[in-house]
Amino acid sequence: MRLGQHFLIDRSIVDSIVSHADLGLEDWVLEIGPGEGILTRELAARAGRVYAVEIDPDLAASLCNTAPNVMVIHADALTVRLPQYNKIVSNLPYNISSKITYRLLSRPFDLAVLMFQKEFAQRLKAEPASKIYGRLGMVAGFFSHIEILQNVSRKAFRPVPDVDSAIVRLRPRTERPQVDPRAFMRLADILFRNRRKKVKKGLAAYGVDKMTLAELDQSLINMRPEELTPDQVAGLILAIEKKSDWV
Numbered sequence: 001m002r003l004g005q006h007f008l009i010d011r012s013i014v015d016s017i018v019s020h021a022d023l024g025l026e027d028w029v030l031e032i033g034p035g036e037g038i039l040t041r042e043l044a045a046r047a048g049r050v051y052a053v054e055i056d057p058d059l060a061a062s063l064c065n066t067a068p069n070v071m072v073i074h075a076d077a078l079t080v081r082l083p084q085y086n087k088i089v090s091n092l093p094y095n096i097s098s099k100i101t102y103r104l105l106s107r108p109f110d111l112a113v114l115m116f117q118k119e120f121a122q123r124l125k126a127e128p129a130s131k132i133y134g135r136l137g138m139v140a141g142f143f144s145h146i147e148i149l150q151n152v153s154r155k156a157f158r159p160v161p162d163v164d165s166a167i168v169r170l171r172p173r174t175e176r177p178q179v180d181p182r183a184f185m186r187l188a189d190i191l192f193r194n195r196r197k198k199v200k201k202g203l204a205a206y207g208v209d210k211m212t213l214a215e216l217d218q219s220l221i222n223m224r225p226e227e228l229t230p231d232q233v234a235g236l237i238l239a240i241e242k243k244s245d246w247v
Protein backbone atom coordinates (compact mmCIF):
# COMPACT_ATOMS: atom_id res chain seq x y z
CA MET A 1 0.00 0.00 0.00
CA ARG A 2 1.57 3.22 -1.22
CA LEU A 3 1.14 5.38 1.88
CA GLY A 4 1.52 2.49 4.35
CA GLN A 5 -2.08 3.00 5.50
CA HIS A 6 -2.52 0.16 7.97
CA PHE A 7 -4.44 1.54 10.93
CA LEU A 8 -4.11 0.27 14.49
CA ILE A 9 -7.31 -1.29 15.83
CA ASP A 10 -5.95 -2.99 18.97
CA ARG A 11 -6.39 -0.58 21.88
CA SER A 12 -3.99 -2.52 24.12
CA ILE A 13 -1.18 -1.72 21.65
CA VAL A 14 -2.14 1.96 21.67
CA ASP A 15 -2.06 1.91 25.50
CA SER A 16 1.32 0.20 25.47
CA ILE A 17 2.88 2.75 23.07
CA VAL A 18 1.51 5.67 25.08
CA SER A 19 2.61 4.29 28.46
CA HIS A 20 6.17 3.68 27.22
CA ALA A 21 6.37 7.35 26.17
CA ASP A 22 5.84 8.48 29.79
CA LEU A 23 4.06 11.69 28.77
CA GLY A 24 3.28 14.78 30.80
CA LEU A 25 2.00 18.29 30.11
CA GLU A 26 5.59 19.49 29.64
CA ASP A 27 5.98 17.26 26.57
CA TRP A 28 5.58 18.42 22.98
CA VAL A 29 5.05 15.34 20.86
CA LEU A 30 5.71 14.80 17.17
CA GLU A 31 3.51 12.15 15.57
CA ILE A 32 4.31 11.09 12.01
CA GLY A 33 1.34 9.62 10.15
CA PRO A 34 -1.57 10.01 12.61
CA GLY A 35 -3.98 8.36 10.15
CA GLU A 36 -7.44 8.15 11.70
CA GLY A 37 -6.10 9.46 15.02
CA ILE A 38 -6.37 6.43 17.33
CA LEU A 39 -2.96 7.25 18.84
CA THR A 40 -3.30 11.03 18.43
CA ARG A 41 -6.29 11.22 20.80
CA GLU A 42 -4.41 9.37 23.57
CA LEU A 43 -1.31 11.54 23.07
CA ALA A 44 -3.45 14.69 23.24
CA ALA A 45 -4.98 13.54 26.54
CA ARG A 46 -1.54 13.30 28.18
CA ALA A 47 0.91 15.70 26.50
CA GLY A 48 1.05 19.50 26.35
CA ARG A 49 1.04 19.59 22.56
CA VAL A 50 0.85 17.14 19.68
CA TYR A 51 2.13 17.96 16.20
CA ALA A 52 0.54 15.44 13.84
CA VAL A 53 2.12 15.32 10.37
CA GLU A 54 -0.16 13.57 7.86
CA ILE A 55 0.32 13.44 4.09
CA ASP A 56 -3.18 12.27 3.16
CA PRO A 57 -5.41 15.36 2.64
CA ASP A 58 -8.65 13.64 3.69
CA LEU A 59 -7.17 12.17 6.87
CA ALA A 60 -5.45 15.47 7.73
CA ALA A 61 -8.76 17.35 7.30
CA SER A 62 -10.70 14.90 9.46
CA LEU A 63 -8.12 15.20 12.27
CA CYS A 64 -8.36 18.98 12.54
CA ASN A 65 -10.84 19.02 15.44
CA THR A 66 -9.24 16.18 17.42
CA ALA A 67 -8.38 18.33 20.47
CA PRO A 68 -7.31 21.94 21.08
CA ASN A 69 -3.69 20.89 21.74
CA VAL A 70 -3.35 18.94 18.46
CA MET A 71 -1.75 20.84 15.59
CA VAL A 72 -2.33 18.97 12.32
CA ILE A 73 0.34 19.56 9.68
CA HIS A 74 -0.79 18.40 6.25
CA ALA A 75 2.58 17.60 4.66
CA ASP A 76 5.16 14.99 3.74
CA ALA A 77 7.11 14.27 6.94
CA LEU A 78 10.26 13.68 4.89
CA THR A 79 10.44 17.20 3.55
CA VAL A 80 8.34 19.48 5.80
CA ARG A 81 10.10 21.86 8.18
CA LEU A 82 9.51 20.04 11.45
CA PRO A 83 8.21 21.94 14.51
CA GLN A 84 9.92 21.96 17.88
CA TYR A 85 9.20 18.83 19.92
CA ASN A 86 10.92 16.79 22.61
CA LYS A 87 9.27 13.39 22.14
CA ILE A 88 8.32 11.40 19.06
CA VAL A 89 5.53 8.86 19.26
CA SER A 90 4.32 7.23 16.05
CA ASN A 91 3.04 4.18 14.32
CA LEU A 92 5.12 4.99 11.27
CA PRO A 93 4.29 4.48 7.62
CA TYR A 94 6.67 1.59 6.81
CA ASN A 95 7.33 2.77 3.27
CA ILE A 96 9.37 5.69 4.66
CA SER A 97 10.90 3.94 7.72
CA SER A 98 14.55 4.36 6.71
CA LYS A 99 14.37 7.92 5.48
CA ILE A 100 12.30 9.22 8.40
CA THR A 101 14.49 7.39 10.93
CA TYR A 102 17.66 8.99 9.54
CA ARG A 103 15.92 12.36 9.57
CA LEU A 104 14.69 12.07 13.16
CA LEU A 105 17.83 10.53 14.65
CA SER A 106 20.11 13.42 13.78
CA ARG A 107 17.79 16.00 15.37
CA PRO A 108 17.51 16.64 19.12
CA PHE A 109 14.87 14.67 21.07
CA ASP A 110 14.43 13.28 24.58
CA LEU A 111 12.64 10.02 23.78
CA ALA A 112 11.02 8.25 20.84
CA VAL A 113 8.52 5.40 20.92
CA LEU A 114 7.98 4.12 17.41
CA MET A 115 6.31 1.20 15.71
CA PHE A 116 8.28 -0.35 12.86
CA GLN A 117 8.11 -3.48 10.78
CA LYS A 118 9.64 -6.22 12.98
CA GLU A 119 12.60 -6.93 10.69
CA PHE A 120 13.36 -3.22 10.45
CA ALA A 121 13.38 -2.97 14.26
CA GLN A 122 15.83 -5.88 14.40
CA ARG A 123 18.15 -4.20 11.87
CA LEU A 124 17.94 -0.99 13.89
CA LYS A 125 19.20 -2.79 16.97
CA ALA A 126 21.67 -5.10 15.20
CA GLU A 127 25.13 -5.61 16.71
CA PRO A 128 28.31 -5.08 14.65
CA ALA A 129 29.48 -8.20 12.79
CA SER A 130 25.99 -9.72 12.87
CA LYS A 131 24.36 -10.65 9.55
CA ILE A 132 21.78 -7.89 9.73
CA TYR A 133 24.10 -5.06 10.86
CA GLY A 134 24.33 -2.34 8.24
CA ARG A 135 24.19 1.40 7.78
CA LEU A 136 20.92 1.59 9.71
CA GLY A 137 22.29 -0.21 12.80
CA MET A 138 25.50 1.78 12.70
CA VAL A 139 23.73 5.16 12.50
CA ALA A 140 21.00 4.25 15.00
CA GLY A 141 23.57 2.84 17.44
CA PHE A 142 25.65 5.99 17.18
CA PHE A 143 22.80 8.36 17.98
CA SER A 144 20.69 6.35 20.37
CA HIS A 145 20.12 3.58 22.89
CA ILE A 146 17.64 1.19 21.34
CA GLU A 147 15.17 -1.14 23.04
CA ILE A 148 12.74 -3.45 21.28
CA LEU A 149 9.86 -3.31 23.74
CA GLN A 150 7.27 -5.58 22.24
CA ASN A 151 6.45 -7.52 19.09
CA VAL A 152 3.04 -6.74 17.59
CA SER A 153 1.02 -9.15 15.48
CA ARG A 154 -0.13 -8.04 12.03
CA LYS A 155 -3.67 -8.73 13.32
CA ALA A 156 -3.51 -5.48 15.31
CA PHE A 157 -3.99 -3.49 12.07
CA ARG A 158 -6.68 -2.94 9.43
CA PRO A 159 -6.20 -3.72 6.64
CA VAL A 160 -3.97 -6.58 7.84
CA PRO A 161 -0.43 -6.03 6.48
CA ASP A 162 1.89 -8.80 5.23
CA VAL A 163 4.35 -8.28 8.08
CA ASP A 164 4.49 -8.22 11.87
CA SER A 165 5.63 -5.16 13.78
CA ALA A 166 7.58 -4.14 16.87
CA ILE A 167 7.47 -1.22 19.28
CA VAL A 168 10.88 0.36 19.74
CA ARG A 169 12.08 2.96 22.23
CA LEU A 170 15.02 5.22 21.39
CA ARG A 171 16.86 7.45 23.84
CA PRO A 172 19.60 9.77 22.62
CA ARG A 173 23.15 8.77 23.56
CA THR A 174 24.33 11.82 25.45
CA GLU A 175 27.76 10.19 25.87
CA ARG A 176 28.40 9.71 22.16
CA PRO A 177 31.66 11.03 20.65
CA GLN A 178 31.38 14.62 19.53
CA VAL A 179 31.54 14.40 15.76
CA ASP A 180 29.43 16.31 13.27
CA PRO A 181 26.25 14.22 12.76
CA ARG A 182 26.30 14.97 9.02
CA ALA A 183 29.89 13.72 8.73
CA PHE A 184 28.91 10.50 10.56
CA MET A 185 25.89 9.95 8.32
CA ARG A 186 27.94 10.57 5.17
CA LEU A 187 30.74 8.21 6.15
CA ALA A 188 28.31 5.46 7.24
CA ASP A 189 26.57 5.81 3.89
CA ILE A 190 29.84 5.59 1.92
CA LEU A 191 31.16 2.66 3.98
CA PHE A 192 28.08 0.55 3.38
CA ARG A 193 27.98 1.40 -0.31
CA ASN A 194 31.34 -0.38 -0.30
CA ARG A 195 30.43 -2.98 2.33
CA ARG A 196 32.35 -5.86 0.68
CA LYS A 197 35.51 -3.73 0.56
CA LYS A 198 37.84 -2.79 3.39
CA VAL A 199 37.14 0.36 5.40
CA LYS A 200 40.16 2.11 3.83
CA LYS A 201 38.48 1.92 0.41
CA GLY A 202 35.44 3.72 1.82
CA LEU A 203 37.64 6.30 3.52
CA ALA A 204 39.32 7.07 0.19
CA ALA A 205 35.86 7.62 -1.33
CA TYR A 206 35.08 9.89 1.66
CA GLY A 207 38.02 12.06 0.57
CA VAL A 208 40.85 10.92 2.86
CA ASP A 209 44.25 11.24 1.15
CA LYS A 210 46.88 8.47 1.13
CA MET A 211 49.14 10.16 3.68
CA THR A 212 46.33 10.51 6.22
CA LEU A 213 45.21 6.93 5.55
CA ALA A 214 48.75 5.71 6.36
CA GLU A 215 48.59 7.48 9.75
CA LEU A 216 45.28 5.94 10.83
CA ASP A 217 44.87 2.77 12.92
CA GLN A 218 45.72 0.11 10.31
CA SER A 219 43.88 -2.70 12.08
CA LEU A 220 40.67 -0.63 11.92
CA ILE A 221 40.93 0.49 8.33
CA ASN A 222 41.68 -3.06 7.14
CA MET A 223 38.41 -4.30 8.65
CA ARG A 224 35.12 -4.52 6.73
CA PRO A 225 32.48 -1.83 7.42
CA GLU A 226 30.11 -4.29 9.09
CA GLU A 227 32.77 -5.11 11.72
CA LEU A 228 33.08 -1.52 12.95
CA THR A 229 31.18 -0.22 15.96
CA PRO A 230 29.60 3.23 15.62
CA ASP A 231 32.17 4.68 18.02
CA GLN A 232 35.07 3.24 16.01
CA VAL A 233 33.68 5.09 12.98
CA ALA A 234 33.37 8.28 15.04
CA GLY A 235 36.97 7.72 16.23
CA LEU A 236 38.15 7.52 12.63
CA ILE A 237 36.40 10.81 11.79
CA LEU A 238 38.04 12.51 14.78
CA ALA A 239 41.46 11.11 13.85
CA ILE A 240 41.07 12.26 10.23
CA GLU A 241 40.07 15.76 11.32
CA LYS A 242 43.06 15.92 13.66
CA LYS A 243 45.60 14.72 11.10
CA SER A 244 44.52 16.98 8.26
CA ASP A 245 43.19 20.48 7.95
CA TRP A 246 40.47 18.90 5.80
CA VAL A 247 36.99 19.12 7.35
Ligand SMILES: C[S@@+](CC[C@H](N)C(=O)[O-])C[C@H]1O[C@@H](n2cnc3c(N)ncnc32)[C@H](O)[C@@H]1O
Pocket: 003, 004, 005, 006, 007, 008, 009, 032, 033, 034, 035, 036, 037, 038, 039, 053, 054, 055, 056, 059, 075, 076, 077, 078, 090, 091, 092, 093, 094, 096
Ligand atom coordinates in the same frame (compact mmCIF):
# COMPACT_ATOMS: atom_id res chain seq x y z
C1 LIG B 1 0.73 2.87 9.43
S1 LIG B 1 -0.40 4.21 9.19
C2 LIG B 1 -0.59 4.67 10.88
C3 LIG B 1 -1.84 5.44 11.16
C4 LIG B 1 -2.13 5.68 12.64
N1 LIG B 1 -1.02 6.27 13.33
C5 LIG B 1 -2.52 4.38 13.32
O1 LIG B 1 -1.71 3.89 14.14
O2 LIG B 1 -3.60 3.87 13.06
C6 LIG B 1 0.69 5.44 8.52
C7 LIG B 1 0.09 6.82 8.24
O3 LIG B 1 1.16 7.65 7.73
C8 LIG B 1 0.67 8.45 6.64
N2 LIG B 1 1.82 8.76 5.79
C9 LIG B 1 2.39 7.99 4.82
N3 LIG B 1 3.46 8.59 4.28
C10 LIG B 1 3.60 9.78 4.93
C11 LIG B 1 4.53 10.87 4.83
N4 LIG B 1 5.54 10.83 3.97
N5 LIG B 1 4.37 11.92 5.67
C12 LIG B 1 3.34 11.96 6.56
N6 LIG B 1 2.43 10.96 6.71
C13 LIG B 1 2.56 9.89 5.90
C14 LIG B 1 -0.40 7.57 5.98
O4 LIG B 1 -1.31 8.35 5.24
C15 LIG B 1 -1.02 6.90 7.21
O5 LIG B 1 -2.07 7.68 7.73
